[in-house]
Amino acid sequence: MSTPTSPNSPQGLPLLDMEILRTFLAISETGSFSRAAQQIYRTPSAVSMQIKRLEEMLGRALFVREPRQVHLTPEGETMLGYARQLLEINDEAVGQFLSPQVGGTVRLGAPDDLGTRVLPGILSLFSRSYPAVQVNVRVGRSPDLMRRLDIGELDVALLVAEAGNRPHRLAEPVYREPLVWAGREGGIALQRTPLPIAVADRGCPWRRMALESLNRSGHRYRIAYTCEHTAAQEAATGQDIAITPLPRGLVHAPLRVIEEEEAGLSPLGDYEVLMLRMPARGAAVEALAEHIMEHFAGTPNATAAAVV
Structure with a gap:
């Protein structure tokens, strides 16, 4: 595919693609092609291809690629400033024409992980x-x-629940993903008896799903780490203090997915992200709700259309 050029430029300079600039910015902020791919809902191969096109167009390497992360080259740092400015101007201009009539304040609630x-x-x-x-x-x-x-006190809320367990009759499913056991790569927590686990406080559906799974499989366990935030569970698991239930998409190095068959564990099942909104809250609430649903629908593992 040829690179578009500006008809008003005497040199015929190519035009920068806004989507490629968004990909470039995502890699710069995450330090990883794979994490950037998850953030912008593209495959890692598509992200690599976009950056290759950008580097070929500019005739400069923008990233230094290392085994675990990438860094901007001096030319990449220069490009970063231009990319941010161009994206801000583009989004501001498009927003003024596409949605000038929608305004107001939306009060949104969400659990910690989201x-x-x-x-x-x-x-x-x-x-x-x-x-x-x-x-x-x-x-x-x-x-x-x-x-x-x-x-x-809220206009719309996102909730987390076990798949099929609707805590409110107006809750709409927007995302579904398997919950899995995660442990430290090369760790020994899985071999300890009783099995140490890290879970959230009472009331968390992931905690309930984990304890039910352990009871079904007949495992002896102890709650070694209790916390309100998923980040704390990951930290404890990363130090090999315990294993923990996590969405499959959140398991990254140094953690790994523990397959049920290797430890005799029962499947945890799927969890859902649900949206709850009261009717007739206005155009701003509806716009945000639709925007959130569209993003979750494009996320890997999303099965919003298939959930009944």
């Missing part, structure tokens, strides 16, 4: 398309978020 890992990227893109909408986020536990929505 609030820290997923929402920032989604809301960043949303703000570019809907610059007149302000989103105020509250991160908390699903039961508390449902209560706040019921009493009018």
